[in-house]
Amino acid sequence: MADEPPAWIQQEERIDHQLVRGIGIPALTANIVSSTIGAGIFVIPATVAKGLGSAAPLAFVCCAIAMVLFVTCFAIAGSRVSLTGGLYAYVEVAFGRYVGFLAGMLYFLTALGAVAGVVNVLANSVALVVPFLGSPLMRIIVMLAVYGLLVLINIRGVRQGAGAVTVITVAKLLPLLLFTCFGIFFIHPLNLAWSGWPSSKSLGDAVILLIFAFVGIEVALIPSGEVKNPARTVPRSAYLALVVTTIIYLMIQLVAQGTLGSDLAKYPDAPLAESAAKFLGNLGRMILLTGASISAFGFVTSDILSSPRMIFAVGRDGVLPQFFAHVHPRYRSPDVAIITYAAIAFALSISGTFERLAVLSNVAVLLMYLLCCAACWLLMQRDVRADGAQPFNFPGMKIVPALAILAIIWILAHATKREFFITAVVIAEATLVYIASYLDRRFRSKHPGTLPYRWGYYFSIHTPISVIIGAALLHYSIPVIVGLAALYSLLAWRFAQRNHWAWITLTILSFNLLFWIAHCVYLSRRWREKYVLAG
Numbered sequence: 001m002a003d004e005p006p007a008w009i010q011q012e013e014r015i016d017h018q019l020v021r022g023i024g025i026p027a028l029t030a031n032i033v034s035s036t037i038g039a040g041i042f043v044i045p046a047t048v049a050k051g052l053g054s055a056a057p058l059a060f061v062c063c064a065i066a067m068v069l070f071v072t073c074f075a076i077a078g079s080r081v082s083l084t085g086g087l088y089a090y091v092e093v094a095f096g097r098y099v100g101f102l103a104g105m106l107y108f109l110t111a112l113g114a115v116a117g118v119v120n121v122l123a124n125s126v127a128l129v130v131p132f133l134g135s136p137l138m139r140i141i142v143m144l145a146v147y148g149l150l151v152l153i154n155i156r157g158v159r160q161g162a163g164a165v166t167v168i169t170v171a172k173l174l175p176l177l178l179f180t181c182f183g184i185f186f187i188h189p190l191n192l193a194w195s196g197w198p199s200s201k202s203l204g205d206a207v208i209l210l211i212f213a214f215v216g217i218e219v220a221l222i223p224s225g226e227v228k229n230p231a232r233t234v235p236r237s238a239y240l241a242l243v244v245t246t247i248i249y250l251m252i253q254l255v256a257q258g259t260l261g262s263d264l265a266k267y268p269d270a271p272l273a274e275s276a277a278k279f280l281g282n283l284g285r286m287i288l289l290t291g292a293s294i295s296a297f298g299f300v301t302s303d304i305l306s307s308p309r310m311i312f313a314v315g316r317d318g319v320l321p322q323f324f325a326h327v328h329p330r331y332r333s334p335d336v337a338i339i340t341y342a343a344i345a346f347a348l349s350i351s352g353t354f355e356r357l358a359v360l361s362n363v364a365v366l367l368m369y370l371l372c373c374a375a376c377w378l379l380m381q382r383d384v385r386a387d388g389a390q391p392f393n394f395p396g397m398k399i400v401p402a403l404a405i406l407a408i409i410w411i412l413a414h415a416t417k418r419e420f421f422i423t424a425v426v427i428a429e430a431t432l433v434y435i436a437s438y439l440d441r442r443f444r445s446k447h448p449g450t451l452p453y454r455w456g457y458y459f460s461i462h463t464p465i466s467v468i469i470g471a472a473l474l475h476y477s478i479p480v481i482v483g484l485a486a487l488y489s490l491l492a493w494r495f496a497q498r499n500h501w502a503w504i505t506l507t508i509l510s511f512n513l514l515f516w517i518a519h520c521v522y523l524s525r526r527w528r529e530k531y532v533l534a535g
Contacts, residue, residue: 025237032241036216037173039118039296040358041249042125042288044213045256046271047355049264051206054191055198057253059206063214064246066207066411069404070369071242073376075235076400079392080384087372093384094375098434104310105430106368109423111307112341113361114212115300116348119143120357122296123349124269125289143349146297147342150304155328155335172298175291179276179284180251186279187258204414211411212358213249215365235392304342312337356418363412363419364426370408377401432461439496453498460495463510464488 048056077090088107092100123142127134133142198206256275257264267274270292276284311324312334328335348357380398385391436457444450467488471481491509494502507516 025233025240029237029241029244032216032237033244034173036214036241036245037176037248038213038216038299039121039172039292040213041176041252042272042292042295043121043269043354044210045253046264046266046268048206048210048253049257049271050268051202052198053195053262053265054257055194055196056206056257057192057250058198059203059210060246060250060253062203062207063210064242066211066404066407067214067242067246069400069407070373071238072397072400073369073373073404075238076392076397077372077376077379078238079232079235080379087368090379091368091371091375094378094382095371099371101434102427102430103368103371105426106364106371106423108307108310109364109426110215110361110368111303112345112348113357113364115303115307115345116352117212117354117357117361118296118299119146119345119349120352120354122146122293122300124354125292125296128270128273129286129289129293140350143346146300147304147346147349150301151338151342153301154304154308154338155333156331172291172295175287175294176248176252179272179288179291180248180255182284183255183259183275183279184251187255188261189258191258191261192254201414204411208362208411208414209355209358211362211366214245215362232392304338304345308334308337308341310337311340359415360419360422363415363423366408366412367423370405373401373404373408376404432458432465435461456498457496459510460492460506463506463512464492466510 045056048059052059074087074090077087077094081090081093088100088103091103120143123133123139123146126142127139132138252272256271259275259278260267260271264271264275270285270289273285273288273292276288280287324336324340325334326336327333352360377398380401433454436454439457440452440454443453464485468481468485471484476484488506488509491502491506495506510516
């Protein structure tokens, strides 16, 4: 007997039932393929070949096997949860809102790392076509121009942004089809001969980068509330899309490696373009460079169309200042959220290479996959069912989540401390935001009529933690650290009660100009509230 879902899940189901379930197997399969095949495959073959040589196709096979496990978990979960949100909805139903919120933050980090890395690919491709734009300064200008153009397009409205995505999605696949269909006749078998079996480390290092080219299904599954018969459609579409994607990727790698051989690793910026030049001449090179640019631009276009809406939603809900939920008065688009997201992505783009940003994105997405695989097992244990329908089922399926989690752990073992540190900071900050939202809801339930205070709670928690960590890093003595912890904790406690003097003192002692400015704006309207002086 399936458990009765909590009231908040029933509420989300009632909202989703207003949507039209019109997405079938062909449409969902095409959406997954389009979301998966992107700019990364135009450059990744060279990076994989650099680490594995002629054994590079093995990394594609390993990724495909791992993705079979992941996709199976997604299919099982998708057949049991039909809420809009895809992987995040699966995690939320299984573990509750907090873990679902963390999954959303991991997606946000995934999106930022991915779009920043792909803009690097775009800048490299443009520089190969127009060498004048290859200097460090001109690369930054190109990146700024890309973000600026897409910000203007998307601020003018979602229709313009969606139209650009549709055109570019078709255009990006044509060069790849041309490359594989013609290149297959120019493969030299000797270039594909293995010199030896690669080590586990070299294979793992290649897989953790290559997985970037395989992810994307989590984006395509977001509109699960609009899928017809999800118990049947999601599994079939996911498997079919994975087969199509894997075949295309293997053909691309075999053609690139079969035509260039060991020289493939010498062209990290445009390996497919250099390969195409071998059998299609300079025209083929220009077609593939154009295809890489179109694909990269298409990915960034799609991302800036959708991802900034998360910032808008967080601002709308009061977790961030209401300023981030601003809507353009003429075009009715979330202009501040779009500009903010593009600014953060631009800063990341100029701070790292494609490889580093891709691995950062992959660590975040693999942790999100880890949560989803664990959620899959829990949904099976609880026998959760979407609308009472028969879920996706097959013998031995309960072992699949365990195998998927083991595969994720093996891949993550090849990441560096830098990626884990950045991801841990994002998760920690997200946790503070969630706690602040919880404290705000509890306070407002006791004192109706008060204004939202999420930022205040976040600040009151964040400041003592930052001071204590800073003191420890500066090697202060234990008594000093304990004294600072006691002082700042007392101020934070009084701050959380909206005490005037705690506000003033803790703000000054934060030694953070950003907090000073934010408080002038955020707290001005809350200074005269009835319950401010309650403490």
